[in-house]
Amino acid sequence: EIKALNPKLSxxxxxxxxxxxxxxxxxxxxxxxxxxxAACPSVWTANLVGSTITWPADTYEAYGSGGMSxxxxxxxxxxxxxxxxxxxxDGLTEIALQNKAGTxxxxxxxxxxxxxxxxxxxxAAGVMPSSxxxxxxxxxxxxxxxxxxxxxxxxxYVYLRKDLTSLGDRACLLKAFLEYIISDEGQALLPAYDAVxx
Numbered sequence: 001e002i003k004a005l006n007p008k009l010s011x012x013x014x015x016x017x018x019x020x021x022x023x024x025x026x027x028x029x030x031x032x033x034x035x036x037x038a039a040c041p042s043v044w045t046a047n048l049v050g051s052t053i054t055w056p057a058d059t060y061e062a063y064g065s066g067g068m069s070x071x072x073x074x075x076x077x078x079x080x081x082x083x084x085x086x087x088x089x090d091g092l093t094e095i096a097l098q099n100k101a102g103t104x105x106x107x108x109x110x111x112x113x114x115x116x117x118x119x120x121x122x123x124a125a126g127v128m129p130s131s132x133x134x135x136x137x138x139x140x141x142x143x144x145x146x147x148x149x150x151x152x153x154x155x156x157y158v159y160l161r162k163d164l165t166s167l168g169d170r171a172c173l174l175k176a177f178l179e180y181i182i183s184d185e186g187q188a189l190l191p192a193y194d195a196v197x198x
Contacts (some may be wrong), residue, residue, distance in 0.1 A: 114150030
């Protein structure tokens with residue numbers, strides 16, 4: 001099946017492919033398993049979704065992003081998952097993922113436009129709350145519709161108490177930091193971190 005989807009792939013007959021997974025709780029594990037469940041729920045069932053899951057015994061462990069990168073770089077015929085920032089920086093080869101519309105793309109091909117497209121599709125589908133005061137805990141931008149979307153998109157949240165009086169003068173510093181993050185200057189820094197702004 002792998003060869004059918006990748007006719008140019010050259011793997012010796014009978015060659016095992018080592019599958020690496022993160023050992024400790026990881027948002028990357030959560031993102032990948034959420035995508036796999038959304039893309040193929042009959043194969044990747046709901047009990048295999050989360051930041052920590054029970055992996056099959058014939059898979060291999062990697063600790064943290066650095067450990068995963070090292071294992072993939074040093075092990076021929078291996079596959080694993082890592083955030084695109086680490087993967088690109090470390091020179092790893094990435095596979096193309098199929099989005100909900102059936103388009104295969106790498107994260108480099110999708111780029112910021114693919115992430116933005118996932119957000120746009122989420123808004124159009126009513127997945128994204130209309131008010132910043134609403135509950136975002138169930139929002140997922142994984143495997144959104146649209147031919148240009150990147151299928152694994154994580155959202156970063158900032159949780160704040162409504163009453164910050166217990167912080168005293170430090171509350172002003174927190175407010176200034178948050179205002180900087182959403183300012184034009186703060187948002188302009190995001191592409192350097194493979195992130196897309198609000």
